[in-house]
Amino acid sequence: MTKYIRENQYLLSLIVVLFFSLTLLNIVFSLLGVFCLIIPFIMLALSKKNIWCKYYCPRSSVLMLFLSKISLRLKPPKWLISNAKNILIMYFGLNLFFAVMSTIMVSVGRIPPIDYVRFMIVFRVPFDLPQFVDLQTSPILLHFSYRIYSIMFSSTVIGLVLGFIYYPRTWCSVCPMKQALNYVKK
Numbered sequence: 001m002t003k004y005i006r007e008n009q010y011l012l013s014l015i016v017v018l019f020f021s022l023t024l025l026n027i028v029f030s031l032l033g034v035f036c037l038i039i040p041f042i043m044l045a046l047s048k049k050n051i052w053c054k055y056y057c058p059r060s061s062v063l064m065l066f067l068s069k070i071s072l073r074l075k076p077p078k079w080l081i082s083n084a085k086n087i088l089i090m091y092f093g094l095n096l097f098f099a100v101m102s103t104i105m106v107s108v109g110r111i112p113p114i115d116y117v118r119f120m121i122v123f124r125v126p127f128d129l130p131q132f133v134d135l136q137t138s139p140i141l142l143h144f145s146y147r148i149y150s151i152m153f154s155s156t157v158i159g160l161v162l163g164f165i166y167y168p169r170t171w172c173s174v175c176p177m178k179q180a181l182n183y184v185k186k
């Protein structure tokens with residue numbers, strides 16, 4: 001059983017590694033992240049249970065795999081978990097809203113595409129992603145791809161930091177996806 005869980009963890013973690021590697025080839029691959037936003041809800045609708053979190057989530061596998069040996073494993077304070085939970089669900093909703101609305105604005109020519117990564121919506125990261133493959137992407141797709149990447153990047157960084165300081169899967173206590181799934185399940 002332990003062997004099965006570990007093998008599964010390797011496979012699922014590979015999805016995250018593959019995702020971030022592909023975006024170095026071209027940012028348009030970040031659109032694969034949209035599947036990670038949709039598949040949990042499809043699984044929930046089909047099984048009536050949150051099997052995504054239990055068996056399939058690549059992020060929780062990465063957190064366990066990379067952090068289980070190095071995490072400081074401090075106990076997270078209750079105030080942190082409850083505040084972070086509320087902030088992150090708002091952040092996640094707002095972020096998706098901005099991603100869609102700004103893409104619409106780009107498509108009608110009201111704003112130029114934002115072709116760089118932002119941390120938590122507002123902070124431009126101090127590096128550019130190398131783009132090894134030129135796919136001649138349209139400005140609309142380019143903009144939306146960077147926005148999706150920014151969501152995935154921000155949540156992964158926060159998950160890793162929380163997991164390093166506290167328990168490896170602390171992110172799961174505040175995860176907006178789980179909150180949304182629980183809300184839909186009700």
Ligand code: SF4
Nearest residue numbers: 053057060172175178
């Ligand atoms: S709580 Fe979030 S990160 Fe954890 S398993 Fe569920 S979807 Fe994945």
